[in-house]
Each structure stands twice: as C-alpha cells, then as structure tokens.
Amino acid sequence: MLSGKKIVLGVTGSIAAYKSAYLIRALIKLEAEVKVIMTSASCDFIAPLTLATLSKNPVAIDFIKNDEGEWENHVELGLWADLMIIAPCSANTLSKLTSGNCDNLLIATYLSARCPVWIAPAMDLDMFTHFSTTSNLNLLKQKGVRVIEPTSGELASGLEGKGRMEEPEEIATLIHDFFTPKSNLRNKTVLITGGPTYEPIDPVRFIGNNSSGKTGVLLADACAERGANVILVTGPTKQVVKNDSISIISIRTAEEMLTAVQKHWGNSDVGIFSAAVSDYRPEHPADQKIKKKTDHLSLNLIKNPDILSWAGNQKKENQFLTGFALETNNEIENARGKFIRKNLDLLVLNSLRDEGAGFGYDTNKVSFLLHDNKIINFELKDKRQVVEDILDQIEEYFK
Structure with a gap:
C-alpha cells in the first residue's frame, strides 16, 4: 500500500490523457494521496472535473486559481510531494523539462520539486524517434529523472510502433514497488x-x-x-x-x-x-x-x-x-x-x-x-x- 504517500500527477496535452483517470484510481486504491496539475492543452482531452472527482482534490491548472486572484502555490506543491510523475508527458512538455521554459504551472512545480520526478512519454512514432526527443530523454535520465518507457502498438495516427504511454496499472505497480523497501520477508x-x-x-x-x-x-x-x-x-x-x-x-x-x-x-x-x-x-x-x-x-x-x-x-x-x-x-x-x-x-x-x-x-x-x-x-x-x-x-x- 501507499498509505501516507503524496503524489503530484502532471497531465499534458496528449490523446493518452484519458489514461490519467485510470492511474489516479489505481493510486487512490493503493491509499496514496494524489494532487493533479493539468496543462491548459490537456483540458481539451479530459475534463478537470473528472480528475478532481477521482483524486478527491481540486485540480490545479493556472497560476491564479480563482476569480478572487488567489495564487496557486507551485512551491508548496513541489515541497508537498513524495513523488512527482508526469503521465502522459507530451513532446512539448518534455522539451520544457529539459530547457526549464517555465510558462505554465506544471513546469513551475517541476522546478520547485525536491522529490523524485518520473515521466511517462506519450507521442506518435515519428515524434518519439526524432533526435530532439531522444536527446531530451537522455538528458533527463542523466539528471536523475526516471523515464517510464512507452510501449509499442497502434498509435493515434494509425501508425504502429513505440510511443504509447505505459498502462496505468503498470505505472501504479512501479510506484508501489518504488516505495516498498526490498524485504527479507518477501515470499516467507x-x-x-x-x-x-x-x-x-x-x-x-x-x-x-x-x-x-x-x-x-x-x-x-x-x-x-x-x-x-x-x-x-x-x-x-x-x-x-x-x-x-x-x-x-x-x-x-x-x-x-x-x-x-x-x-x-x-x-x-x-x-x-x-x-x-x-x-x-x-x-x-x-x-x-x-x-x-x-x-x-x-x-x-x-x-x-x-x-x-x-x-x-x-x-x-x-x-x-x-x-x-x-x-x-x-x-x-x-x-x-x-x-x-x-x-x-x-x-x-x-x-x-x-x-x-x-x-x-x-x-x-x-x-x-x-x-x-x-x-x-x-x-x-x-x-x-x-x-x-x-x-x-x-x-x-x-x-
């Protein structure tokens, strides 16, 4: 179980954004506390209300979170988390992670995070195999960001190949195993x-x-x-x-x-x-x-x-x-x-x-x-x- 663990989930503009709903449900079932940050582009693929309902927390999207001008504190979000995972992570967000181009709340939180950061890329085959994507992924890996490799299969373009975001259940299992120390009681x-x-x-x-x-x-x-x-x-x-x-x-x-x-x-x-x-x-x-x-x-x-x-x-x-x-x-x-x-x-x-x-x-x-x-x-x-x-x-x- 993930009782007591705090996870920030970033959702970006990708057809795979629907999978974030299943990932939230899997993490909540494991008793994790989840807070979601969405990019504005991701809202075209899945409704913030859906993710807020599943996570039992308000979804953060903009730096200003209400009509009264109240500030969404990205620093507090970054310090709150035991793990930050961006799933799906689009090619656009991937580029911003490497450059530090801080033009949205998700990247600002990433720059403030003191916890482990994971990404689960999701993009079309040609985008994933492009040299700029490969370079960005390698740079993030060198800096300690864990990359959950996408799987192969039918893509939104109709092509077949690597680029599908890993399934939510598999990601939840990886997170569970990460927080579960290797035990001498295993299989005893x-x-x-x-x-x-x-x-x-x-x-x-x-x-x-x-x-x-x-x-x-x-x-x-x-x-x-x-x-x-x-x-x-x-x-x-x-x-x-x-x-x-x-x-x-x-x-x-x-x-x-x-x-x-x-x-x-x-x-x-x-x-x-x-x-x-x-x-x-x-x-x-x-x-x-x-x-x-x-x-x-x-x-x-x-x-x-x-x-x-x-x-x-x-x-x-x-x-x-x-x-x-x-x-x-x-x-x-x-x-x-x-x-x-x-x-x-x-x-x-x-x-x-x-x-x-x-x-x-x-x-x-x-x-x-x-x-x-x-x-x-x-x-x-x-x-x-x-x-x-x-x-x-x-x-x-x-x-």
Missing part, C-alpha cells in the same frame, strides 16, 4: 495470531479480555506489504485487514487457535503470536443459558493450552518466533523468564504502567528482549510504527 510464510479468545460459560456468556485485535491485523497487513505470505489466526475482532492476499482463520477459543497453529506452524518461517489468549476456561460450559437463581455462582476453571509454549517446543532451527508479554510488576525479570521458557527469538514487552499503552489505545510503548540478554527500549509510538519496528527486528534475522 508468516503465521500471526491476534485478538482475544472467548471461552464459553454458556451459549451467551464467555470469559474474554479487552484485546481489540488491532495489533494482529496491523502486523498482517504490514507483513503482506513486505511481500510475505501471511496466515492470520484471529479471535473475535472488528478490525479488518486491507490486503486481500492474507489468509484469515477466524476462531473463538484457545483450543481452536491451538488447532490452527498446529496445522500451519510447521510450514511457517516466522511466528508472531500477538493474541491475548485466555489463560483459563470453564471446565464444563453449560448447554443452556444459566438462569439467575442464586446470589452466588461458582465456576470451575481449568488451564487453557499454552499455544506459544507449544510453538516454541516445536520450533525448528530456521524458524523465528516472536511472543508478547503484558506485565504489571517486575516487568523485565518476568519477561526474561518467559523468553527463555518459551524458546523465543524476540519478546515484545509492554507495561500497563505506561500511559497510552496497552488495550484500547492507538499507541504503545514497548521493549524488545532478544538473545544474549539484549534489551531495546522504545518511546511511546503509534501502533503502526511499533509494528514496523517489530518487523524490522525480525528482518535482521533473515539478512
């Missing part, structure tokens, strides 16, 4: 547990906890973004994964989670066991709803299976196992004991003493316990960043 199988478990007392009541399942879902999405094959075993949660490639196994009880883990752990490279598993369950759940007949009700609880311990005992030499600990006292001592007993490679420790950490928050403050008594302490962070820290640490193992 990652087994993740998340959410709470619900242990039935009767058909309508259960023993559970306050886990929202958010961390497990964030871990699953982040692993998938890094190219891993993800299996998420999750207890009841309202959280929804964003990546369609994730295999989801929904469970309710600890025993159901154990069964799923036993099925998949042997073929996994990484285990990240973030689920808040209930330690105990009622020994004899009632078949019918328990009626309120007495002032007191006693439940006989028995211990649930220790899923993390089972995985640690079964762990092979080439597997990496991560566990989580939530402590309220003697945090490091208790966590270190858990790290050793359960044969872990990484333990993520958080404390209920830390404000903004634990269940129900979008933030967390954790420490990593590693082999050789190594401890890494982190400040309070957004849970998404905590997840990235966890995966960065796991990737160190596979380097």
